[in-house]
Amino acid sequence: MRPLSCLLLSASAITVSQLGAQKPVENFRPPDVTRYESVLEKYVREDGKVNYAGIGTHPTDLSAFVAQIAAVSPNSAPGLFKNREAQLAYWLNAYNALVLQSFAADYPQKRDRLTGLVGRASFFYRQKHKFGGKDRSLGDVEDNTIRKLFGEPRIHFALVCASASCPWLSRTAYTAENLDSHLEADAARYFSQARNFHMDENKREVTLPRILEWFKDDFGGTSEKVLAFVAKYRKDESAKLTKGAWRIRYFDYDWSPNDWRP
Numbered sequence: 001m002r003p004l005s006c007l008l009l010s011a012s013a014i015t016v017s018q019l020g021a022q023k024p025v026e027n028f029r030p031p032d033v034t035r036y037e038s039v040l041e042k043y044v045r046e047d048g049k050v051n052y053a054g055i056g057t058h059p060t061d062l063s064a065f066v067a068q069i070a071a072v073s074p075n076s077a078p079g080l081f082k083n084r085e086a087q088l089a090y091w092l093n094a095y096n097a098l099v100l101q102s103f104a105a106d107y108p109q110k111r112d113r114l115t116g117l118v119g120r121a122s123f124f125y126r127q128k129h130k131f132g133g134k135d136r137s138l139g140d141v142e143d144n145t146i147r148k149l150f151g152e153p154r155i156h157f158a159l160v161c162a163s164a165s166c167p168w169l170s171r172t173a174y175t176a177e178n179l180d181s182h183l184e185a186d187a188a189r190y191f192s193q194a195r196n197f198h199m200d201e202n203k204r205e206v207t208l209p210r211i212l213e214w215f216k217d218d219f220g221g222t223s224e225k226v227l228a229f230v231a232k233y234r235k236d237e238s239a240k241l242t243k244g245a246w247r248i249r250y251f252d253y254d255w256s257p258n259d260w261r262p
Helices: 033-043 052-057 060-071 084-105 117-126 138-150 153-157 179-192 223-231 235-241
Strands: 128-131 134-137 198-200 205-208 247-250
Touching: 033 052, 033 060, 033 084, 052 084, 060 084, 060 128, 084 128, 084 138, 084 179, 117 134, 117 138, 134 138, 138 153, 153 179, 198 235, 205 223, 223 235, 223 247
Parallel strands: 205 247
Antiparallel strands: 128 134, 198 205
8 A cells, every 4th residue: 555664755745734724614514535445436336346447537536535635634624524533534535536536637557556666655655635625645645644543453454556565455435424433344354364364374474455564653662563554454363463472574565457448
């Protein structure tokens, strides 16, 4: 997903202020997630694969939603996002919508852009998008808002990066009302997949997704706490994972695109 550590970029080079000019709440409305959800339902399969060609050919709904993201955010109009759930739902939807739009914009010509370090740096750090009137990169939004301000490890199973190893893109938008149950379902689905969990009891080894290494601090900072987190979603192995020492290995990250063509 957007792994910042794997890009080996200095955090100081991408730090952007979180403060934006306050705008009158009455002039704005929160983004209409029904427009975004219609895109998810049309162009995202149940297995998370995305029809980027379809989005590029029929951009109206996604463009309308992105325009609403550009106009307002929890920073620019906090009165519109009255609780933590509404704020985080905005950022998750905004991030994923802009990944979809950005990847579809140059598809299929730049289909393999994320397979190289330079391409990932450009996509996640150099390219800027408007959030509530402020130009920011996806990397900045992820690191300095979503991760820093909310302290919610389950976001790593909600944010997508247009790549095969990233979590499956949900076909349902995040809202203040469904946020916790949605994130819980995302995490449960993620760890139910063989590509994201393997245990070898004889070797006392567990193989986990690379994002748990890149973002280890978000899961407690130690191997024991990482395994305790995973154990919540692997009920059959839970008791074993939290008892004794385990060696953790990590799956290679596949940066090939998560696309499909009907």
